[in-house]
Amino acid sequence: MRAHWYTGIVTGIHELAPQVRSFTLEIPEVDRFEFKAGQFVTFDLPVSEKRINRWRSYSIASPPDQGNKIELCIVHFEGGIGSSYFFNEINLGSELKFKGPEGGFILPEVLDHDLVMICTGTGIAPFRSMLLDIKQRGVGHQGLHLIFGTRKQEDILYREEWSSLERELPGFRFDIALSREFPGPDWASHMHQGYVHPVYQKAYTPYRPDVHFYLCGWTKMIDEAIANLFAGMRYPREQIHYELYG
Ligand SMILES: Cc1cc2nc3c(=O)[nH]c(=O)nc-3n(C[C@H](O)[C@H](O)[C@H](O)COP(=O)(O)OP(=O)(O)OC[C@H]3O[C@@H](n4cnc5c(N)ncnc54)[C@H](O)[C@@H]3O)c2cc1C
Numbered sequence: 041m042r043a044h045w046y047t048g049i050v051t052g053i054h055e056l057a058p059q060v061r062s063f064t065l066e067i068p069e070v071d072r073f074e075f076k077a078g079q080f081v082t083f084d085l086p087v088s089e090k091r092i093n094r095w096r097s098y099s100i101a102s103p104p105d106q107g108n109k110i111e112l113c114i115v116h117f118e119g120g121i122g123s124s125y126f127f128n129e130i131n132l133g134s135e136l137k138f139k140g141p142e143g144g145f146i147l148p149e150v151l152d153h154d155l156v157m158i159c160t161g162t163g164i165a166p167f168r169s170m171l172l173d174i175k176q177r178g179v180g181h182q183g184l185h186l187i188f189g190t191r192k193q194e195d196i197l198y199r200e201e202w203s204s205l206e207r208e209l210p211g212f213r214f215d216i217a218l219s220r221e222f223p224g225p226d227w228a229s230h231m232h233q234g235y236v237h238p239v240y241q242k243a244y245t246p247y248r249p250d251v252h253f254y255l256c257g258w259t260k261m262i263d264e265a266i267a268n269l270f271a272g273m274r275y276p277r278e279q280i281h282y283e284l285y286g
Contacts, residue, residue: 043139045084046070050134051109057195059116060162062101063126065136067108075104077147077173078166078283081112081140087121096122099165099256099283100141103172113165113197145256145283147174154183154251156244158236158265163257164188164197166283175209182250185243186214189236189261192221202230215239236261237268247274255282 052064067073075081082097102111116127130136147155147170157167167186174181190196202214217232217239232239244251253275255265262282269275 045137045139046073048110048136048138050130050132050136052111053130053132056113056197057190060195060197061114061116061127063112063114063130064102065110065112065138067110070108073106073108073110073141075100075110075141077104077169078145079141079143080166080283081110081138082142083122083136083138085122085125085136087125093121097142099143099162099169101165101168103169103176105173105176113162113168115162143283145254145281146170147179151179151181154185154248155181155254156185156187156240156251157254157256158187158189158240158261159255160189160236160257160261161195162197163255163261163283163285166256167254168198168201171205171209171212175205181211184209184212186212187217187236187239188214189217189219191219193218215243237264240265241268241273244275245273249279251275251279253280255280256285258285 046067046069048065048067050063051066054062056062080097080099082095085094085096088094098112098114100110101113114123114126116123145166159167196216205212206214214230215232216230217234217236219235222233253269255262262284266280269280
């Protein structure tokens with residue numbers, strides 16, 4: 041089946057961290073844009089003659105109940121063609137052509153095991169969608185553990201939301217690993233110095249059959265996490281799920 045291409049109008053742009061912005065898109069041709077939390081959309085950006093060079097995918101960072109609006113969370117890569125287009129050319133009212141939703145990185149229908157969500161940077165996008173979806177629909181669940189890695193405190197995405205969610209969503213907890221800054225005293229209980237890996241290694245050793253790991257981000261983190269979980273900590277592949285950004 042040929043993909044349907046939508047036109048989204050940019051109705052919101054917000055600075056989330058240095059070099060990270062959220063973009064809200066409204067899709068006027070539908071009342072409700074249907075997708076499952078964790079899925080992504082793919083843009084055809086006018087950055088090249090060749091179609092193959094124009095497509096860039098972005099996870100939907102908002103939950104599915106926002107009518108015809110979706111939110112994205114995009115990091116600007118120095119020299120990156122697609123992300124530079126978003127940061128330099130896109131303004132309120134800009135139109136963007138996209139297809140989707142796509143992707144199987146979604147929550148199971150029944151959450152009968154603990155979910156550990158491990159991500160770095162904008163890899164947090166699908167997890168924000170999933171967690172807000174669980175909260176808003178009142179989905180029954182077991183433990184929900186978000187482990188987010190970034191460089192410095194100023195790069196922590198949706199910082200206030202995780203504290204609120206910890207109060208409002210039973211069973212939810214979060215940890216933040218800062219690779220280039222020592223955590224301040226205010227968030228001491230959530231903060232760790234270094235990468236995400238020691239955080240889940242400590243929390244989920246020895247092996248637990250009731251835990252599933254969801255990983256999202258770039259190759260280096262995902263490869264290392266899979267190696268740790270699979271070879272090091274003896275978690276079988278069925279308990280490891282991932283979305284690779286590139
Ligand atoms: C399913 C899916 C969902 C995605 N969701 C998101 C999302 O929600 N938010 C988001 O910001 N991105 C997301 N991405 C990544 C996004 O599609 C682009 O790849 C990203 O924006 C870079 O594109 P670019 O055109 O700016 O860089 P390009 O011009 O395509 O490439 C720049 C080069 O630098 C490399 N590169 C750039 N930055 C890094 C980095 N930090 N680490 C390693 N290599 C790097 C790229 O691999 C590439 O080789 C997703 C990708 C996929 C496949």
